[in-house]
Amino acid sequence: MSEGKVQQKQQARRAEIVVAAQKCFAEKGLHGASVADIAREAGLSVGQLYRIFASKEAIIEAIVSEIVNARVGEMIDENHNLARKAASAATKSDNYLLMEINAEASRNPRLREILMQADRRLKEEGGRLSQRYHPGLSDARRNAASELIAVLTEGAAYRCELNASTPVDKADLEALYNMIFDRLFDEQA
Secondary structure, three states: OOHHHHHHHHHHHHHHHHHHHHHHHHHHHHHHOOHHHHHHHHOOOHHHHHHHOOOHHHHHHHHHHHHHHHHHHHHHHOOOOHHHHHHHHOOOOOHHHHHHHHHHHOOOHHHHHHHHHHHHHHHHHHHHHHHHHOOOOOHHHHHHHHHHHHHHHHHHHHHHHHOOOOOOOHHHHHHHHHHHHHHHOOOOO
């Protein structure tokens, strides 16, 4: 088998393991799902799984990376409409998993580093966007705006998951984000 085909097969296996892990984490939680559960769900032996991922944390890192890549891609695809991006992030199905990973990161230094890297990546992209569209903002204001956007988005994601039976209208949420963003990025303020 050619090297390219081997790499494609490994990438496909990685993707299968990530999907299996997400399913196991959704069913059993981050702590409750074992590597053996993930391997079984992926149709692999534990040894085969460990040849692809060195640890459960490595699988979680791949999941976080996948979520961040998707969110950065969506931010770009939304024509840099941060308000729409923030409102849509509040309805993502991976929010519970991210909340659980965040909680575990308070006890696990490796997971904390993974989340910090992901946070830096999102803030860097957001910073580039705000620099492009609001060049008159100081770096301090841009950083503060970025932090507030993260707090609002993550808080809205948590609240939407918590109150799934009484969802907030996405158009109303986006309109409120627009009002806040207009003020945040007002170069005269």
